[in-house]
Amino acid sequence: MRRRIRRRYAAERRFRLLGLGAILLSAAFLAFLLVTMVSNGLGGFRQTEIRVDIDFAANTLSAASAGGEIEAAVAAAAEAQYGPGGARALSDTAWLRVERAIEDDPSILARKKALWLPAASAIDGAAKGDGDGEAEALVTRLEQDDAIRTGFNTDFLTGADATDPAAVGIWGAFKGSLLTMLVTLAIAFPVGVLSAVYLEEYAPRNRWTDMIEVSINNLAAVPSIIFGLLGLAVFLNTFHLPRSAPLVGGLTLALMTMPVIVIAGRNAIKSVPPSIRDAALGIGASKVQVVFHHVLPLALPGILTGTIIGMARALGETAPLLMIGMRAFIATPPDGITSPASVLPVQIFLWSDEVSRGFVEKTSAAIIVLLAFLLAMNGLAIFLRNKFERRW
Amino acid sequence: MNSMTDTVAATPLRNDAAAKMTAREVSVFYGAKKAVDSVSIDISQDNVTAFIGPSGCGKSTFLRTLNRMNDTIANARVEGQIVLDGEDIYAPAMDVVQLRARVGMVFQKPNPFPKSIYENVAYGPRIHGLADGRAQMDEIVERSLKRAGLWEEVKDRLQDSGTALSGGQQQRLCIARAIAVDPEVILMDEPCSALDPIATARIEELIHELRGRYAIVIVTHNMQQAARVSQRTAFFHLGSLVEYGETSEIFTNPRVERTKDYITGRYG
Ligand SMILES: Nc1ncnc2c1ncn2[C@@H]1O[C@H](COP(=O)(O)OP(=O)(O)O)[C@@H](O)[C@H]1O
Ligand SMILES: [Mg+2]
Numbered sequence A: 001m002r003r004r005i006r007r008r009y010a011a012e013r014r015f016r017l018l019g020l021g022a023i024l025l026s027a028a029f030l031a032f033l034l035v036t037m038v039s040n041g042l043g044g045f046r047q048t049e050i051r052v053d054i055d056f057a058a059n060t061l062s063a064a065s066a067g068g069e070i071e072a073a074v075a076a077a078a079e080a081q082y083g084p085g086g087a088r089a090l091s092d093t094a095w096l097r098v099e100r101a102i103e104d105d106p107s108i109l110a111r112k113k114a115l116w117l118p119a120a121s122a123i124d125g126a127a128k129g130d131g132d133g134e135a136e137a138l139v140t141r142l143e144q145d146d147a148i149r150t151g152f153n154t155d156f157l158t159g160a161d162a163t164d165p166a167a168v169g170i171w172g173a174f175k176g177s178l179l180t181m182l183v184t185l186a187i188a189f190p191v192g193v194l195s196a197v198y199l200e201e202y203a204p205r206n207r208w209t210d211m212i213e214v215s216i217n218n219l220a221a222v223p224s225i226i227f228g229l230l231g232l233a234v235f236l237n238t239f240h241l242p243r244s245a246p247l248v249g250g251l252t253l254a255l256m257t258m259p260v261i262v263i264a265g266r267n268a269i270k271s272v273p274p275s276i277r278d279a280a281l282g283i284g285a286s287k288v289q290v291v292f293h294h295v296l297p298l299a300l301p302g303i304l305t306g307t308i309i310g311m312a313r314a315l316g317e318t319a320p321l322l323m324i325g326m327r328a329f330i331a332t333p334p335d336g337i338t339s340p341a342s343v344l345p346v347q348i349f350l351w352s353d354e355v356s357r358g359f360v361e362k363t364s365a366a367i368i369v370l371l372a373f374l375l376a377m378n379g380l381a382i383f384l385r386n387k388f389e390r391r392w
Numbered sequence B: 001m002n003s004m005t006d007t008v009a010a011t012p013l014r015n016d017a018a019a020k021m022t023a024r025e026v027s028v029f030y031g032a033k034k035a036v037d038s039v040s041i042d043i044s045q046d047n048v049t050a051f052i053g054p055s056g057c058g059k060s061t062f063l064r065t066l067n068r069m070n071d072t073i074a075n076a077r078v079e080g081q082i083v084l085d086g087e088d089i090y091a092p093a094m095d096v097v098q099l100r101a102r103v104g105m106v107f108q109k110p111n112p113f114p115k116s117i118y119e120n121v122a123y124g125p126r127i128h129g130l131a132d133g134r135a136q137m138d139e140i141v142e143r144s145l146k147r148a149g150l151w152e153e154v155k156d157r158l159q160d161s162g163t164a165l166s167g168g169q170q171q172r173l174c175i176a177r178a179i180a181v182d183p184e185v186i187l188m189d190e191p192c193s194a195l196d197p198i199a200t201a202r203i204e205e206l207i208h209e210l211r212g213r214y215a216i217v218i219v220t221h222n223m224q225q226a227a228r229v230s231q232r233t234a235f236f237h238l239g240s241l242v243e244y245g246e247t248s249e250i251f252t253n254p255r256v257e258r259t260k261d262y263i264t265g266r267y268g
Helices: A002-045 A067-082 A094-104 A106-110 A121-127 A133-144 A154-158 A171-202 A207-221 A224-238 A246-270 A274-282 A287-315 A319-323 A344-352 A358-388 B059-065 B096-102 B117-127 B133-147 B167-180 B197-210 B223-229 B247-252 B257-263
Strands: A046-055 A112-118 A148-152 B019-030 B033-044 B048-052 B076-084 B103-106 B185-189 B215-219 B232-237 B240-246
Touching: A002 A046, A002 A154, A002 A358, A046 A067, A046 A121, A067 A094, A067 A133, A094 A106, A094 A112, A121 A133, A121 A148, A121 A358, A133 A148, A171 A207, A171 A246, A171 A287, A171 A344, A171 A358, A207 A246, A224 A246, A224 A319, A246 A287, A246 A319, A274 A287, A274 B103, A274 B167, A287 A358, A287 B117, A319 A344, A344 A358, B019 B059, B033 B059, B033 B215, B033 B232, B048 B059, B048 B223, B059 B076, B059 B185, B059 B215, B096 B103, B103 B167, B117 B133, B117 B167, B133 B167, B167 B185, B167 B197, B197 B215, B197 B223, B223 B247, B232 B247, B232 B257, B240 B247, B240 B257, B247 B257
Parallel strands: B033 B240, B048 B215, B048 B232, B103 B185, B185 B215
Antiparallel strands: A046 A112, A046 A148, B019 B033, B019 B076, B232 B240
């Protein structure tokens, strides 16, 4: 007797330890992921800038100057100030900043003006402690002149893809992801919920509905790249929708998300107690009234949870979007759901494939943005669920 | 065998002058299984009718044919004829939604909506368009809660959840909800089986008060309850109606052996 009790206690303790171990292991993985990403990626949100004194009065620039002229003038000023190689210390797109400065305040064309311009990625890396000897020597020299600084990289949050890692931004891909998700939600949510309602509340139980049920369950397990091929064949080749557009990406991901919503929706609807349906039917509510006044409101928290899970999966999806051409180099943020766009995971994939060292931290920074997006979405899910779960 | 018969007794109240509903040879099948076998009965307007009988004998099933709640069960099939005020309720022209507003139902387990007390009562009148404006709705809610004997207890917390009430209060709320759409018949399926004795007494009292205004049918497995609340009693056994008559007659002087056995507690 006593021994049996002791054995039971030991078993319980063992089980608790095992559970605790599992939790700790997953927490450790999560912490490792976060620490790596953050330590690699934080640099991506900072940008090194070099001060260049440009004597606008001495050169021939005017408000109407073409880009090439400005570029040449900026290069000349940098060489004059920092010797040969000075021009190469600046990012390829540094002249854009000068152009903007002229637009903002044309009066500078008559004076000499010190402007902070983005550094080339080699200098940027050296300033952050990861560069070659030549670049580091230049950085030391610039530091003595107080001509170099590292600040928050607003361009990264407002720009789009570029060939120069110092000039890339995440906003283009972020907006693309946002538009794609909106399309996915707009299609998958209503269709998924209506299918779930029909299958649970209206469909007769027979061979056909059994078959539909099996198909939907299988659909939810189909590898995502297959959906990409389907999207390619149907939306691009048959319907000739625009390539690389959030519309097509959203439709493709909607195909993938729908079964998840249908399954979650059916389970949520099934868990509404039948006594509620009886109560409503018993006082003369029609079937539609029962569904919309009672069943759906009670099932909503479950449906929303399922939807967010499906959407989160869609947000991180890369393979199907590669199939429908969303891997193109897109240097401007999309204007709408039909203009070419990139999305966050594809952008991460593209940057991680680049040889230039400057892209490493940009890749990690983009991952941080994607994770933040995911966290925001999950936060929204929890908020909505708690809001609707207030069952009186 | 004594002098009593063992056949389905002639139902002496069949042609009750004040019959609100009449059922003729009603059978109900679940798939191939016959749960109710050719039941004919008249439901009186002015009296409370009790259905008694051992568990599984088809009382609930038959009760649910009276407002076509069996339509919601996929494999249930009803044969025979049921008439409400001269209208065949299984006729194709019959609107089931309207029928259920006229023949209300109170279930075994209290099942208020997970909404406010006010909303629980107001829901039926709202979907049937019975109230013009807020003031009239307030009036309907108050009247229904008063008739259900719940008003005094909840008048200061109408916005509280209906599911936060006690079991007995919940069941009276369900009765108020049924009353709110102004039905002609109220069907109650063992409305007290989940309640304590005090709450049960409260509901029985309420049934007395409602009698006359509504035709009431109550299923109960509790014979004392049937004796207390009803004027007519129908005894069901194995899907058939064995005996139907004045409650006092059935309990003091049953004419069928099986009824007597059941009432004296020989089985159940
Ligand atoms: N939904 C159903 N499907 C199949 N059989 C049922 C269903 N509901 C009840 N039955 C069967 O019908 C018979 C009568 O049930 P019921 O009317 O609930 O009896 P009672 O209310 O008198 O206890 C029982 O044998 C029961 O098993
Ligand atoms: Mg029953």
